[in-house]
Amino acid sequence: xxxxxxxxxxGIAGLSLARELTARGRAPVVxxxxxxxxxxxxxxxxxxQPVDHGLSFLHGRSPAxxxxxxxxxxxGAVSRWPRHRDGEGVPCQPQAFDPLDTRxxxxxxxxxxxxxxxxxxxxxxxxxxxxxxxxPASHLASDRVWTLTLTGGDQLRARTVALALxxxxxxxxxxxxxxxxxxxxxxxxxxxxxxxxxxxxxxxxYPEGTPAPSWEASYPAQSTAVHAVLHDSSKRPGTxxxxxxxxxxxxxxxxxxxxxxxxxxxxLLDEAATLHGDWxxxxxxxxxxxxxxxxxxxxxxxxxPLVAHCEGGAVLGLAGDxxxxxxxxxxxxLSGVALAARLTGSEPPRA
Numbered sequence: 001x002x003x004x005x006x007x008x009x010x011g012i013a014g015l016s017l018a019r020e021l022t023a024r025g026r027a028p029v030v031x032x033x034x035x036x037x038x039x040x041x042x043x044x045x046x047x048x049q050p051v052d053h054g055l056s057f058l059h060g061r062s063p064a065x066x067x068x069x070x071x072x073x074x075x076g077a078v079s080r081w082p083r084h085r086d087g088e089g090v091p092c093q094p095q096a097f098d099p100l101d102t103r104x105x106x107x108x109x110x111x112x113x114x115x116x117x118x119x120x121x122x123x124x125x126x127x128x129x130x131x132x133x134x135x136p137a138s139h140l141a142s143d144r145v146w147t148l149t150l151t152g153g154d155q156l157r158a159r160t161v162a163l164a165l166x167x168x169x170x171x172x173x174x175x176x177x178x179x180x181x182x183x184x185x186x187x188x189x190x191x192x193x194x195x196x197x198x199x200x201x202x203x204x205x206y207p208e209g210t211p212a213p214s215w216e217a218s219y220p221a222q223s224t225a226v227h228a229v230l231h232d233s234s235k236r237p238g239t240x241x242x243x244x245x246x247x248x249x250x251x252x253x254x255x256x257x258x259x260x261x262x263x264x265x266x267x268l269l270d271e272a273a274t275l276h277g278d279w280x281x282x283x284x285x286x287x288x289x290x291x292x293x294x295x296x297x298x299x300x301x302x303x304x305p306l307v308a309h310c311e312g313g314a315v316l317g318l319a320g321d322x323x324x325x326x327x328x329x330x331x332x333x334l335s336g337v338a339l340a341a342r343l344t345g346s347e348p349p350r351a
Contacts, residue, residue, distance in 0.1 A: 043109025
């Protein structure tokens with residue numbers, strides 16, 4: 001069987017691309033290596049309580065993305081979170097606090113957006129693509145299709161493949177093409193212009209009765225280790241357990257990304273305790289998470305998604321937060337929408 005379109009990556013870019021293609025009459029299949037969709041738009045449940053351990057809230061200003069945010073809104077969602085900030089540091093996406101941007105923290109967690117986008121799509125979880133190849137579709141050598149080989153040996157074939165992955169993962173997968181495709185070669189230097197930074201993160205839950213901080217997000221300006229401390233439980237209705245999410249700075253994260261979790265997790269807790277009090281140092285539960293490809297450095301994004309038309313009619317598309325000038329999750333969403341328009345030969349909706 002030859003599929004119409006196979007999308008590699010079930011993050012926000014891949015899901016928005018799949019939804020837009022479906023709306024335009026195409027039949028995409030989404031392959032996601034993880035056991036859930038969303039990428040860094042991730043929510044973990046800690047003893048049943050949602051905790052956003054990647055992106056901490058949704059924000060944007062384009063009508064298309066605001067409509068998606070509104071559709072993912074649930075009862076108890078907190079508008080304009082974080083409402084109370086501490087520190088003079090710079091957030092990952094400074095434009096989030098521009099008056100033109102709308103901010104939202106869904107009560108069920110930011111992954112509600114990904115789940116909304118994935119509804120009704122053909123999404124296959126636990127499907128890791130190991131290699132990509134181009135070969136003849138039939139006995140006619142002039143008609144070529146993509147073959148995607150998954151871990152375990154299963155294969156899928158498609159006339160169009162779209163990669164909606166972190167840029168380093170894109171480059172790794174494109175490196176499996178042998179021989180390299182002439183139409184793809186000019187795209188590789190452009191991808192290498194996009195700078196992706198890591199983020200080491202610790203979920204820290206505290207004993208009942210621990211006084212909550214007065215702020216909802218702390219962005220310390222002087223710390224060399226801690227980029228942000230998010231009071232995640234301030235987004236949850238009812239009486240949630242006090243839970244912080246501590247995010248490491250890009251430099252700290254890069255230096256420690258391959259060191260044991262216990263070392264950098266304690267270092268982040270110690271630094272957060274220096275900033276906010278010794279109580280931060282000793283949670284009753286901590287869960288480290290290593291985001292190796294956390295986000296695109298501001299200013300290194302390309303303006304739009306990329307498309308390569310290969311010999312024999314095969315098409316390759318590339319989308320993601322580094323392939324739209326807006327950047328961030330909104331940029332990832334708009335990149336997917338824009339790539340769908342290019343793949344179907346129609347103009348994208350106004351952002």
